[in-house]
Amino acid sequence: MSRAADFDALRRAMADNYEQPEGPARNARAEQLLAEAERLDIPLAVIEALGHQLKVYNYSSEKDKMFVPFARLLRLWDEHPEDFDAYETHSLHWVFKWMSAGMLGQPHIPLASVEKWLGEMEHRYRLAGHSERAVRGAEFSVAAHIGDLARAERAYAAWLAADRDEMADCHACELRDQGWWQARRGEDERALELWRPVLDGTHECAHEPHAVLASSLLPLLRLGRSDEARAHHLRGFRLVRGMESMRGSYADHVEFCALTGNEARGLELLAERPQYFTDSGEPRSQLGFLAVVTLLMDRLTGLGLGDRTVPGPAGRQWTAGELAVHARGQALALAARFDARNGTPAVSERTRERMDRRPLADRLPLGVRAVRPAPVAAPAPVAPARIPEQDLPGLLAEARRLSDALHPDAVDAWAAVARAARGRELDPRDRAELVDHEAIGQGLEGADTFERAAGLHAAAGDPGEALAARARAAFVRALTGHADRSAEEVAALREEALALFTAGGTGARQTASVLVARARVLMHRLAEDERGATAAEEAVRELLAFAGPHTAEVPLASRAAEAVAMLAELAGRSGDGEEAARLLARAAEEYTAAGLPWFAVEHEARLSRLARQLGDAQGAERAARAALEHGQGQLEPVGRAQLHLGLAEALEGSERIAEAAGHALEAAHWADEGGRGRTLGAWARHRLGGLLLRQGRFAEAAEVLESALPDLTAEAHGEGAVVQTLWWLGDCHTELGEHRDAAERWLTAAETARHWPEQRDHAVLAHLAAEALGHAGLPDEADRAYARAADLWRGLGNTPGRVRALRARAWLAAEGRGGLAAARELMAEAAGVCGSAVPDDGEQRFRLRTELGLTHCQFGDLIARSAGTEEDAPGAALEEALAHFTQAVEVFAPLGPEALGARLGAELSAARLEADLHRTDAAVARTRAVLAACAAADEPAGPARAQRAEEAERLLELLESRREG
Numbered sequence: 001m002s003r004a005a006d007f008d009a010l011r012r013a014m015a016d017n018y019e020q021p022e023g024p025a026r027n028a029r030a031e032q033l034l035a036e037a038e039r040l041d042i043p044l045a046v047i048e049a050l051g052h053q054l055k056v057y058n059y060s061s062e063k064d065k066m067f068v069p070f071a072r073l074l075r076l077w078d079e080h081p082e083d084f085d086a087y088e089t090h091s092l093h094w095v096f097k098w099m100s101a102g103m104l105g106q107p108h109i110p111l112a113s114v115e116k117w118l119g120e121m122e123h124r125y126r127l128a129g130h131s132e133r134a135v136r137g138a139e140f141s142v143a144a145h146i147g148d149l150a151r152a153e154r155a156y157a158a159w160l161a162a163d164r165d166e167m168a169d170c171h172a173c174e175l176r177d178q179g180w181w182q183a184r185r186g187e188d189e190r191a192l193e194l195w196r197p198v199l200d201g202t203h204e205c206a207h208e209p210h211a212v213l214a215s216s217l218l219p220l221l222r223l224g225r226s227d228e229a230r231a232h233h234l235r236g237f238r239l240v241r242g243m244e245s246m247r248g249s250y251a252d253h254v255e256f257c258a259l260t261g262n263e264a265r266g267l268e269l270l271a272e273r274p275q276y277f278t279d280s281g282e283p284r285s286q287l288g289f290l291a292v293v294t295l296l297m298d299r300l301t302g303l304g305l306g307d308r309t310v311p312g313p314a315g316r317q318w319t320a321g322e323l324a325v326h327a328r329g330q331a332l333a334l335a336a337r338f339d340a341r342n343g344t345p346a347v348s349e350r351t352r353e354r355m356d357r358r359p360l361a362d363r364l365p366l367g368v369r370a371v372r373p374a375p376v377a378a379p380a381p382v383a384p385a386r387i388p389e390q391d392l393p394g395l396l397a398e399a400r401r402l403s404d405a406l407h408p409d410a411v412d413a414w415a416a417v418a419r420a421a422r423g424r425e426l427d428p429r430d431r432a433e434l435v436d437h438e439a440i441g442q443g444l445e446g447a448d449t450f451e452r453a454a455g456l457h458a459a460a461g462d463p464g465e466a467l468a469a470r471a472r473a474a475f476v477r478a479l480t481g482h483a484d485r486s487a488e489e490v491a492a493l494r495e496e497a498l499a500l501f502t503a504g505g506t507g508a509r510q511t512a513s514v515l516v517a518r519a520r521v522l523m524h525r526l527a528e529d530e531r532g533a534t535a536a537e538e539a540v541r542e543l544l545a546f547a548g549p550h551t552a553e554v555p556l557a558s559r560a561a562e563a564v565a566m567l568a569e570l571a572g573r574s575g576d577g578e579e580a581a582r583l584l585a586r587a588a589e590e591y592t593a594a595g596l597p598w599f600a601v602e603h604e605a606r607l608s609r610l611a612r613q614l615g616d617a618q619g620a621e622r623a624a625r626a627a628l629e630h631g632q633g634q635l636e637p638v639g640r641a642q643l644h645l646g647l648a649e650a651l652e653g654s655e656r657i658a659e660a661a662g663h664a665l666e667a668a669h670w671a672d673e674g675g676r677g678r679t680l681g682a683w684a685r686h687r688l689g690g691l692l693l694r695q696g697r698f699a700e701a702a703e704v705l706e707s708a709l710p711d712l713t714a715e716a717h718g719e720g721a722v723v724q725t726l727w728w729l730g731d732c733h734t735e736l737g738e739h740r741d742a743a744e745r746w747l748t749a750a751e752t753a754r755h756w757p758e759q760r761d762h763a764v765l766a767h768l769a770a771e772a773l774g775h776a777g778l779p780d781e782a783d784r785a786y787a788r789a790a791d792l793w794r795g796l797g798n799t800p801g802r803v804r805a806l807r808a809r810a811w812l813a814a815e816g817r818g819g820l821a822a823a824r825e826l827m828a829e830a831a832g833v834c835g836s837a838v839p840d841d842g843e844q845r846f847r848l849r850t851e852l853g854l855t856h857c858q859f860g861d862l863i864a865r866s867a868g869t870e871e872d873a874p875g876a877a878l879e880e881a882l883a884h885f886t887q888a889v890e891v892f893a894p895l896g897p898e899a900l901g902a903r904l905g906a907e908l909s910a911a912r913l914e915a916d917l918h919r920t921d922a923a924v925a926r927t928r929a930v931l932a933a934c935a936a937a938d939e940p941a942g943p944a945r946a947q948r949a950e951e952a953e954r955l956l957e958l959l960e961s962r963r964e965g
Contacts, residue, residue, distance in 0.1 A: 209239070216229075230366055365665050378743035429460045641684065642667070747785070
């Protein structure tokens with residue numbers, strides 16, 4: 001092999017190495033390549049290998065190694081500038097900026113050396129004819145770092161005033177640094193305005209918007225723009241996760257977690273990058289990382305979690321408290337080294353300020369799964385041995401007030417009474433009420449306690465309350481498997497209560513308590529025996545008739561509303577969903593009108609679910625919103641999660657996707673808070689990811705879906721949810737350019753779907769995976785996936801799908817080992833499949849003819865592209881291609897206006913081939929036919945037809961000039 005060939009191979013190896021992940025392995029390979037370059041005895045090879053080594057060092061954790069190759073490059077330039085080509089000359093001057101920043105980040109390099117280097121940079125840039133913009137930018141960085149604010153402002157102004165030239169940093173990088181300075185000066189709005197063109201994709205580079213997204217987190221939080229901050233965290237962390245050189249931005253994301261109540265996610269981030277604790281090649285980013293580690297550990301310690309095991313430097317196990325002390329000491333020691341070098345206290349001051357920041361949000365839900373560490377409660381103060389006597393009457397009065405109002409806090413109030421009453425004598429009525437509420441707190445174990453309360457009520461001279469307590473005991477027994485026995489008991493109690501009420505021996509409230517217990521028992525028994533529906537309905541209607549006239553009294557209004565809710569359940573059991581919805585709405589309204597909104601929540605939640613089943617999205621939304629409003633302060637986290645999730649689904653149906661995503665986010669958060677993160681939370685994340693995807697927020701969607709995937713199971717959520725999540729992830733990866741990952745997701749989903757009775761999803765997933773594999777540069781794997789998809793489409797009788805897979809295989813064959821012969825066979829098979837298929841209807845016929853026309857177009861395109869490789873008969877290949885485009889025109893022509901764009905495209909392709917075959921008149925005729933068709937079309941010209949007309953005009957102009965020539 002010649003030296004030139006060896007040099008070409010070296011260049012390819014360096015290009016391949018630069019595409020590898022940042023890190024020691026890439027750096028080591030660069031060192032090997034430099035050794036190979038030195039053996040070639042080609043000066044430019046050594047220069048390029050040194051430049052390659054310098055680049056990979058700069059974008060790694062070994063930045064301190066880049067000074068040696070640069071010094072060698074500079075010496076080579078000074079001694080033999082003629083050995084540098086234009087690109088390497090540019091690169092040498094470009095990396096002067098890296099040296100300036102690199103020196104600043106190494107505290108062992110004296111400040112005088114840094115300043116001397118600035119002068120050297122300015123001198124060499126002037127000699128090379130470059131603007132001073134990059135020099136002033138470097139000076140600004142030095143001044144800002146050492147805390148010389150006056151000089152920093154002057155350099156900043158000079159930097160922006162100087163002309164941009166080829167040595168200036170890219171727009172994205174310059175805007176990053178300008179915004180950083182504004183944020184540091186407290187101008188958060190100005191910073192975000194400067195960063196806007198980077199954040200919206202107008203300006204980007206290999207490391208932007210990565211760094212800007214990270215830098216924007218705190219300014220957004222300080223401005224109260226928490227939704228944007230969340231989005232920037234999810235999107236930005238995904239970008240920096242695999243880039244070793246971006247420890248500073250990675251630290252920004254850890255800091256964001258520490259300041260938003262996402263300590264658990266912060267710990268997960270630390271665990272992903274253990275080497276960041278000790279990588280010392282770039283001390284400045286190490287300092288920032290140690291500062292936010294301190295911040296996070298102090299936060300955990302403040303929550304009472306100082307003894308929690310946390311990720312830390314390798315070699316030992318760390319608790320949060322231990323790591324907080326260690327990281328603070330390391331950070332301050334490193335800051336002191338910088339300050340000693342700089343002669344100012346600026347670095348230590350900034351480090352302390354960062355370590356001691358206070359949270360900017362109690363909890364900012366992120367949508368990804370990370371269970372928040374629960375604060376360790378401080379020990380409760382020891383209660384005095386005896387509460388003063390005068391406190392007990394007050395507690396009793398408050399408990400009775402809350403009970404009469406049916407307030408949820410009544411249970412706690414009676415518990416307070418119980419604590420205060422220990423060791424004291426109570427009158428019979430007080431004791432009876434206390435035991436009654438004790439039974440309520442015991443739940444399914446309270447039957448015996450209710451019976452004891454009944455005895456106390458009777459002893460206190462209140463037979464009505466005694467009957468009510470016995471009825472409550474019967475209901476508890478029904479819930480524990482004794483429904484028939486309880487039904488008999490409450491029937492007898494009903495007779496007693498009504499007789500006592502008629503005789504004036506008890507009140508309506510006590511009697512209604514017996515009637516409601518009977519109705520509850522009979523409704524419960526329906527789950528075991530549907531034959532009892534008539535008896536249950538009679539009991540419910542009796543309760544409603546009795547309590548209805550007394551709705552001015554809160555307890556009786558509650559009984560009437562409950563009876564309406566029971567009627568709703570009976571309507572639902574009978575299959576009358578609309579009547580059930582009407583009655584649920586009425587029950588909720590009656591609870592609310594009685595001043596009992598907390599009782600309406602359950603029925604509004606049921607109404608929301610029922611309305612969704614009935615296709616009433618607006619009704620579902622209203623009910624869910626009402627439930628959330630009425631449950632304020634009373635709903636348990638899981639209940640809140642379910643309501644937010646229901647509201648998300650209702651809003652999704654009305655296409656209010658952004659609002660739906662907000663509720664899905666809340667659902668995921670509350671499910672985690674309620675300990676249901678792996679079940680309900682996973683489902684909420686699944687829904688949230690899909691909603692984010694529909695908004696085009698692909699990076700955020702991918703983070704959320706990846707967080708949901710480990711917890712989604714076929715058993716808990718269904719295979720369909722797992723496959724859909726993988727499908728959505730594939731869509732996200734594709735949009736983000738991560739084609740290999742997309743293929744992996746779709747293939748995994750296809751493996752599950754292959755067992756389903758209906759195989760369409762399996763076919764679509766196999767086809768999508770094949771496309772992704774092709775984009776990922778894996779042609780053999782793509783061909784196998786397309787073949788699998790083609791077989792599936794054939795089994796489904798889906799000819800268009802099969803044809804598209806065959807055409808894709810043909811292109812892969814033409815570009816790979818199969819060659820043109822295999823490609824011809826596959827294209828011919830695709831055309832044959834279209835021609836032999838028998839359509840069921842006019843629409844299917846149109847689709848099949850369209851696919852046939854497109855197949856001829858692609859067949860012609862494939863053959864035409866091969867003409868350059870057919871050395872013996874390129875003209876024959878062009879003729880063959882022309883024949884296919886001509887056939888395509890003939891196929892499209894009868895299909896009318898809907899196929900006009902495709903027909904005109906085929907005609908133009910044929911015209912170009914006529915021109916390539918030196919048949920100018922025929923080419924002109926075809927081109928004029930395209931223009932005439934565009935002009936004669938009845939429907940308004942769309943973008944596609946306008947484009948065809950423009951292409952035809954350009955081609956005609958070219959052909960006419962050729963004629964004249």
